[in-house]
Amino acid sequence: MNVTQILFWFLSVLALFSALMVVTSKNPVHSVLWLIVTFFAISGHYILLNAQFLAIVNVIVYAGAIMVLFLFVIMLMNLNKSTEPKKNKWLTLAGGVAGGCLLLVLVAALKNSEIKQQVAQVKEGDIGLIKNLGNELFSTYVVPFEISSILFLSAMVGAVVIGKKE
Amino acid sequence: MQNALHIAWLIPLFPLLGFLVNGLGRKYLSKPVIGVIGSGVILASFVMSIWVFMQVKNGNTHIAEYFNFINAAGLKIPFAFQLDQLSSLFLLIITGVGFLIHVYSVSYMHEEKAEHFGRYFSYLNLFVFSMLLLVMGANYVILFIGWEGVGLCSYLLIGYWFKNDEYNKAANKAFIMNRIGDLAFLIAIFWLIAKTGTVSFDVLFSMNGITKLSQADITIITLLLLAGATGKSAQIPLFTWLPDAMAGPTPVSALIHAATMVTAGIYMIARSNILYSLSPFTMHVVAIIGLATALLAATIALKQNDIKKVLAYSTVSQLGFMFLALGTGAYVAAVFHVMTHAFFKALLFLGSGSVIHAMGGEQDIRNMGGLSKKLRITYITFLIGCIAIAGIPPFSGFFSKDAILLSAFEDNKILYGVALFTALLTAFYMFRLLFITFSGKFRGTEEQEHHLHESPPAMTIPLVILALLSIIGGWIGIPEALMNGGDKITEFLSPVIPVATGEAVSHSTEYGLMALSTGLVLAAVLLAWLQFRNYQRREATGLGKVLENKWYVDELYEKVIVNPLRWMGGFLNSIIERRLIDAIVNGVGRAVNYSSRQLRLLQSGQVGSYILLMVLSILLVFVFQFFLRK
Amino acid sequence: MPVNYYIFLCLALFCIGIVGVLTRRNAIIIFMCIELMLNAVNLLLVAFSKMHHAANAAANATAGTDGQLFVFFIMVVAAAEVSVGLAIIVMMYRNIHSVDVNFLNRLKH
Numbered sequence: 049m050n051v052t053q054i055l056f057w058f059l060s061v062l063a064l065f066s067a068l069m070v071v072t073s074k075n076p077v078h079s080v081l082w083l084i085v086t087f088f089a090i091s092g093h094y095i096l097l098n099a100q101f102l103a104i105v106n107v108i109v110y111a112g113a114i115m116v117l118f119l120f121v122i123m124l125m126n127l128n129k130s131t132e133p134k135k136n137k138w139l140t141l142a143g144g145v146a147g148g149c150l151l152l153v154l155v156a157a158l159k160n161s162e163i164k165q166q167v168a169q170v171k172e173g174d175i176g177l178i179k180n181l182g183n184e185l186f187s188t189y190v191v192p193f194e195i196s197s198i199l200f201l202s203a204m205v206g207a208v209v210i211g212k213k214e
Numbered sequence: 215m216q217n218a219l220h221i222a223w224l225i226p227l228f229p230l231l232g233f234l235v236n237g238l239g240r241k242y243l244s245k246p247v248i249g250v251i252g253s254g255v256i257l258a259s260f261v262m263s264i265w266v267f268m269q270v271k272n273g274n275t276h277i278a279e280y281f282n283f284i285n286a287a288g289l290k291i292p293f294a295f296q297l298d299q300l301s302s303l304f305l306l307i308i309t310g311v312g313f314l315i316h317v318y319s320v321s322y323m324h325e326e327k328a329e330h331f332g333r334y335f336s337y338l339n340l341f342v343f344s345m346l347l348l349v350m351g352a353n354y355v356i357l358f359i360g361w362e363g364v365g366l367c368s369y370l371l372i373g374y375w376f377k378n379d380e381y382n383k384a385a386n387k388a389f390i391m392n393r394i395g396d397l398a399f400l401i402a403i404f405w406l407i408a409k410t411g412t413v414s415f416d417v418l419f420s421m422n423g424i425t426k427l428s429q430a431d432i433t434i435i436t437l438l439l440l441a442g443a444t445g446k447s448a449q450i451p452l453f454t455w456l457p458d459a460m461a462g463p464t465p466v467s468a469l470i471h472a473a474t475m476v477t478a479g480i481y482m483i484a485r486s487n488i489l490y491s492l493s494p495f496t497m498h499v500v501a502i503i504g505l506a507t508a509l510l511a512a513t514i515a516l517k518q519n520d521i522k523k524v525l526a527y528s529t530v531s532q533l534g535f536m537f538l539a540l541g542t543g544a545y546v547a548a549v550f551h552v553m554t555h556a557f558f559k560a561l562l563f564l565g566s567g568s569v570i571h572a573m574g575g576e577q578d579i580r581n582m583g584g585l586s587k588k589l590r591i592t593y594i595t596f597l598i599g600c601i602a603i604a605g606i607p608p609f610s611g612f613f614s615k616d617a618i619l620l621s622a623f624e625d626n627k628i629l630y631g632v633a634l635f636t637a638l639l640t641a642f643y644m645f646r647l648l649f650i651t652f653s654g655k656f657r658g659t660e661e662q663e664h665h666l667h668e669s670p671p672a673m674t675i676p677l678v679i680l681a682l683l684s685i686i687g688g689w690i691g692i693p694e695a696l697m698n699g700g701d702k703i704t705e706f707l708s709p710v711i712p713v714a715t716g717e718a719v720s721h722s723t724e725y726g727l728m729a730l731s732t733g734l735v736l737a738a739v740l741l742a743w744l745q746f747r748n749y750q751r752r753e754a755t756g757l758g759k760v761l762e763n764k765w766y767v768d769e770l771y772e773k774v775i776v777n778p779l780r781w782m783g784g785f786l787n788s789i790i791e792r793r794l795i796d797a798i799v800n801g802v803g804r805a806v807n808y809s810s811r812q813l814r815l816l817q818s819g820q821v822g823s824y825i826l827l828m829v830l831s832i833l834l835v836f837v838f839q840f841f842l843r844k
Numbered sequence: 845m846p847v848n849y850y851i852f853l854c855l856a857l858f859c860i861g862i863v864g865v866l867t868r869r870n871a872i873i874i875f876m877c878i879e880l881m882l883n884a885v886n887l888l889l890v891a892f893s894k895m896h897h898a899a900n901a902a903a904n905a906t907a908g909t910d911g912q913l914f915v916f917f918i919m920v921v922a923a924a925e926v927s928v929g930l931a932i933i934v935m936m937y938r939n940i941h942s943v944d945v946n947f948l949n950r951l952k953h
Contacts, residue, residue: 052845053845060849067857070873070877076872083879086857090887093890094887121930124934140867142866143826144866150829150859153833153840156840156841158851166847166899167845168850168891168892173894175908176890176894180909181909181912181913185913200923202924203923203924203925204927821945829862
């Protein structure tokens with residue numbers, strides 16, 4: 049078991065565990081913090097896959113900006129202690145069973161698929177580098193890129209309009 | 215254009231055009247225009263028919279195929295007209311008598327509103343069109359179209375005064391009774407198609423067609439055709455509609471009884487004579503049905519008091535005679551009688567119409583009497599009609615009835631005896647009608663007496679023409695015994711109806727029979743004169759009452775057929791329909807209602823449950839996609 | 845690494861996200877679970893892109909770039925979504941003083 053594999057398993061376990069903690073934490077603030085851990089674990093996976101650009105963007109955008117926004121909203125609403133009322137036990141159970149079944153079905157379906165032999169390149173390959181991605185982004189995908197800026201603009205306007213007091 | 219046979223399609227086309235113009239333009243045309251169009255188209259057809267008749271008389275027959283009416287999987291039914299001796303003779307009768315009735319109608323119906331006037335004439339034209347189609351059709355299917363057409367038109371015309379419920383019921387009765395017969399006819403056609411693959415007369419009646427049919431086939435087909443004919447031609451057991459058909463205007467009755475409709479059955483059997491000749495059993499059935507109908511109707515007619523009802527039963531009786539002739543193989547005699555009957559029955563009906571017109575709608579002969587002084591022309595023509603129907607020489611009825619009686623005599627002595635007795639009854643009830651109506655004292659109200667008047671020329675002229683025809687119409691069929699070569703009609707029809715080659719009775723026997731029937735008929739007339747010269751009203755008792763109520767046949771049908779049917783209908787309605795079908799239908803609705811009420815609870819508004827359902831659905835899709843799909 | 849491992853890891857993360865959405869009532873937590881699901885998909889996309897690259901690098905030097913660019917665009921959309929979504933949650937809190945989605949049963953009416 050080489051270093052790459054050790055890292056893979058470590059990051060996987062970390063991601064799954066922190067994701068579970070996100071779901072099970074009573075306190076929303078704890079959930080946010082566990083989610084940040086999850087995102088870091090996923091960024092670790094990105095680095096392992098040599099997708100350095102995405103790893104950095106993930107940390108900056110998700111773990112940084114978006115999570116701060118979440119935290120900010122939670123603080124604003126003063127939801128830091130567990131205020132969630134007791135939920136219907138049966139509905140909770142049903143949700144858990146449904147999610148479990150979905151996982152079971154998908155795993156069972158994909159367990160023996162022919163994609164099994166394929167290997168994802170780790171530690172090598174340079175498509176994840178910012179140079180290559182930038183080339184591609186500003187040549188082939190330049191129009192969607194520009195359109196996404198309009199999306200941002202409209203999202204900003206929308207957020208302002210919604211958040212404004214009457 | 216040299217040969218009229220090639221433009222024979224104009225004959226039915228004219229009445230069809232008249233029907234369309236009068237029917238569509240009835241709100242815009244004035245009454246004189248409608249009358250001229252309605253009668254004119256029939257006159258045009260009549261002229262064409264004479265032309266065709268002349269051609270046919272010279273020996274030209276023609277089958278004109280216009281297009282394929284049905285062409286499916288080996289079955290080819292052309293839309294074709296057959297112009298031969300039989301159909302051209304019928305064309306003359308239909309258009310000739312039909313024209314006179316149209317002219318008469320213009321005057322008779324003059325009180326109707328223009329719109330209804332147009333409706334009336336369009337129906338009349340359609341009626342004539344259907345009948346022409348019937349006799350000109352070169353196969354059973356075209357014949358059947360006309361057959362259904364006359365059934366429809368009789369329904370429309372009997373129920374012409376549709377605001378009267380009784381009349382509508384009479385129209386329904388006529389239609390339904392006809393439908394029963396039509397069903398049998400239709401089955402016969404299907405049977406023919408199944409066995410021979412063709413319905414065309416020329417193929418069917420050649421050796422080619424006949425040999426494909428076994429003896430049993432022929433018997434069944436002819437019996438089914440006979441059942442169809444009993445419906446149209448008002449024979450036992452389907453005769454009760456015809457007397458009720460009196461609900462229509464009197465000229466319509468004349469048209470139904472004389473020129474169209476009831477003769478359809480006779481025509482059809484005469485047309486199929488080759489098939490019938492091959493089935494002796496059916497021939498016996500035809501003869502017995504005909505004779506029984508003739509006798510039954512004649513006895514009923516003895517006691518009827520409605521002037522049109524008497525005539526109606528006499529028609530049924532005369533049709534019975536024609537069936538007797540068909541059944542004894544004397545097809546020519548039957549056709550001959552159709553012709554003479556068309557003349558004198560149209561005359562009698564139109565005469566009765568004239569009487570009813572004069573009496574202001576009164577139809578009960580007990581309220582008449584002594585009309586001979588006021589209605590001179592009507593009286594004389596009516597008298598001629600009565601003499602003709604009674605069969606007194608040299609009027610037309612004598613010759614045709616004599617031919618029938620003779621053929622019955624050759625066939626079976628018992629048939630002859632009963633037929634002769636019926637002929638006597640005919641003479642008796644017709645002269646009873648004549649004497650009660652026209653002699654003695656007037657028994658109606660003052661107002662009616664004051665109103666009495668002779669009908670206008672448009673009504674009397676057809677009467678005179680028909681009276682003339684009733685006198686001379688029989689002279690084309692003078693028996694061989696009286697005049698050598700006098701029997702022109704047999705000779706004329708011989709290409710279509712083969713002359714029987716059986717042993718003819720000797721001329722001396724024929725003279726004897728003629729003298730016997732004439733003498734007895736005269737005696738019957740005398741008896742009627744003695745009894746009804748000065749008629750006084752009195753209640754009928756005993757057998758008379760049974761006869762007055764038409765042997766209770768209607769009541770019997772009501773009890774035996776109509777009531778069980780109605781009971782079954784009620785049963786189906788209340789049990790099957792309500793309990794079963796309605797329960798299923800309502801049950802479906804109720805189940806949907808209930809289940810949707812339950813399903814509605816899913817619509818809780820809780821986002822969580824929606825998402826849960828969504829996930830479960832995705833799960834199902836995956837399971838189906840990955841594991842269940844092959 | 846065999847791509848299978850990534851598939852199962854991502855499936856597990858995704859299903860954890862779904863379970864979170866189904867079992868929690870706090871709108872913010874539900875939102876976070878949605879982000880978690882998005883990230884699971886992102887990771888899978890990157891893994892597939894690398895798999896594709898490994899298989900086709902000889903023919904095409906930039907094979908698999910599209911997958912990573914897709915991830916990039918998903919992040920863009922997610923960021924926009926978060927900004928609008930949080931604004932909605934804030935407004936909801938302002939109106940009903942709660943972020944419990946069970947109070948939001950107006951859809952029923």
